[in-house]
Structure formats: C-alpha cells, structure tokens
Amino acid sequence: MTLLYTFIIHCYALLIRLVALWHPKARTLVQGRLRSLQLLDELPKAKQKRFWFHCASLGEYDMALPLIQACQAADLTLEIVVSFYSPSGMQHYHKRGFEPFAVFYLPADLPRHMNKVVRLVGASRLYLLKYEFWPNMLRAAKKRELGIYSIATLLRPKQVYFRWYGAFFRKALNQVLYFGVQDLQTKKLLLVAGVAADKIELLGDLRFNRVIDAKQNAQANVLIAAFAQKQPLLILGSSWPPEEALLSSYLNFVNFSPPSDLKILIAPHDISSSHLAQLKARFPEAMLYSKSTENALKDAKILILDTIGHLSAAYQYGHLAFIGGGFSGKLHNILEPAAFGLPVMFGPKHSKFPEAAQFLALGFAKELSTTGKLKANIEEFLNSGEPLREKISSGVEQMRVNLPKQIVE
Secondary structure, eight states, X not given: OHHHHHHHHHHHHHHHHHHTTTOHHHHHHHHHHHHHHHHHHTOXXXXXXXXXXXXXXXXXXXXXXXXXXXXXXXXXTOEEEEEESSHHHHHHGGGGSOOOSEEEEOOOSOXXXXXXXXXXXXXXXXXXXXXXXXHHHHHHHHHTTOEEEEEEEXXXXXXXXXXXXXXXXXXXXXXXXXXXXXXXXXXXXXHXXXXXXXXXEEOOOTHHXXXXXXXXXXXXXXXXXXXXXXXXXXXXXXXXXXXXXXXXXXXXXXXXXXGGGOEXXXXXXXXXXXXXXXXXXXXXXXXXXGGOOHHHHTTOSEEEOOSSSOHHHHGGGOSEEEETTTTTTOOOOOHHHHHTTOOEEEOSOOXXXXXXXXXXXXXXXXXXXXXXXXXXXXXXXXXXXHHHHHHHHHHHHTTOOOOOGGGTO
C-alpha cells in the first residue's frame, strides 16, 4: 500500500507541475516548493530547541498562533519553523504579526522529500494542525524520533481514515503522540480508528484565543471611526459577488433607506481594480477608503474598504456583520466579528465550518439566502441591541482554550 500511495502522490506532483504551465496558483506552489528546498539546504542547525508547525493554510496558522506564542513564552530561546501546503498561507502569514525562524512550502509527500525535509528542519517536535496527516511525512518524523502532536484536530466520518480501505491511513494516525481535538465527534472517530483514549483530549478551537487577543490589541482607525460616528454599522466582511448582490437587492428593496440611519462598510475579498469598479457601479454612492478624508466620511452612507489588513480592527465599530463565502462553501472568518460582540449572518453553505453551527445554535448568527431574510435579520439584530452584543462577546470569551502543559513545555 505504501508503494501505491507514493506512486499516486508522485503522479499528482507531476500533474501539478503540468497545470502550473497555465495556472497561476499552481505555478506559485511549484516555484515555492523549489525555493523552499533550497532554503532548507541553507537552514542552520538548531542552537537550542526547535519546534516545527505544519499548517495547510492561513486558517490553520491562526489556530497554531496561540500555541506558538505560548511555547515561545515558556522558552524564549525556542526556534519556531512553520510549513504551509497552500500559497495563501505563505503569502499572508506575515500579517499576523509573528515572524517564525523559518517558513517554507511543504513538498509533495514523497519519501525522498520528507526524509530530507525532516533532517534539514532538525526539530525535536512536529505539530500538525487540524487534519494534516501525510503518511510519508509522519514515517520520516518517527524515524528521526520527533514527538508528533496533532492540535485542533477536526475529523469527519467521510474522510479516508474511516473508509473500509483506510487501514493504511489509520496506521499513520497511530504515529501521533497526542490529539487535542476540537469536538466530541472527532474524539469518537479516533477511538474507532484504534487510537488509545489516553492520547486524546477535548481541547477546542484555538482560533478563539487568537481573535480574543486580536480584539484586546485592536488599534483605533481614525477614518472608520469618523465614518461610523457611533451609528448602527453593518459590516460586509470578506464579501464575494453573491453577498454584494444580496446587499444591493436589500438596498433597492428598502428604497435606499435602511433602518435607524444604518451605515454600511463593505470589505470585499477581491480588491482588484476590476472588482472595485464593479462595486462602485453597484453602489455608486459609496466612497473608497483609500481616497477618503475624515470630513468627507462623516456624511457618507457606504464605505468600501479597498485595502488589506484593516478589517479585523474595523469590527470594533460595527453592530452586525454579514460574512462572505457562505454561498460557495468557503465561509470566511466569523469569529473575528463575534469577538467584538457582533451578531453574524452568512449564506447556507457552511457545513464544513463547525463554528457556524455552534453560533446558530447559540443565537449568535443567522443563515440567509434571500433579500427578505437579510432585511428581517438586520432589523432583528438591531432591535436586540447591546444585550445581545454583550452576550456574544462574553460567549466567545468563554470559548478561549486553556493550553495543556504537555503540549507547551
């Protein structure tokens, strides 16, 4: 089975290189992997302890950050090395304000690559975020006696580990010393897969720690404060065209007279010039953040956030949020607005995001797909006022994870 798996990975790696000839994201991945192998050749040997964190993408890195910071607080000489599978993690990790000792793309899960990477990284521990269990990587790490820990583990019954043909992958799970799982379902699945009960702990979602810390350290934004003026503010966060179209339809529906002097901040996921032009055509009265002044924003009703890095702190001025990605199954971060006490709305495709179901059950969120639903939700959330926002903020605070000593020290 090992030979068959390795052959499939080899074919997949070749396919990615072929696709890279015309696909920009695949090209970025292929070129990044080549540069990473060169970078690792030049990586100095660890002077003290070195821990390696592997994250599929930026979302997993957000989960890792509270643990990374706790590890460094426990040992200031500790060297942190981070690897990513996807380009989005590599391109945006620096926005989180932490600079690892080294960062690189994880190569394809081939024995020759993984043996080399594990040797060159020279870490004593390997932390895997969520569900990043690459069999050849784990085998190479085990061969060099790394302690392997899975953090914020989240598994579902349809994954390969729990299929009738999944014995090879279940064996890889047993290389892991500790699983800090996000939910009870994951714990039960690991037990069924043969993982010893004393290796599993119900930990929770470490992203709550990060967003709570981000809230506490949020910087004031003079322009957004001038725009909001403490009036009710709806924030359309990381929006895609379906959310933008629904908002436009809502404004037409209420004849451009939303309730209670509501102001709207639109933060699109895509801030390319072509998409911004589309937004300006859809919302002609909107002002662009990058071209605004304090005085001009006081009378504005709609503001388009056409810059990167300001959305998280902008939630401190909001009263409710409509988060993008819920119509494509790629829901963006709903924890950030909730940390500031904002009730959130999103589209119906969120089954892969357990925090969405959690927030819906608690009354922190509403699912929507029509203009009428958007109108009703906005009115309900605005009428709920400060008591609901305090309940949400307090509820998120209670979800902070206390990190066990065994995975920090």
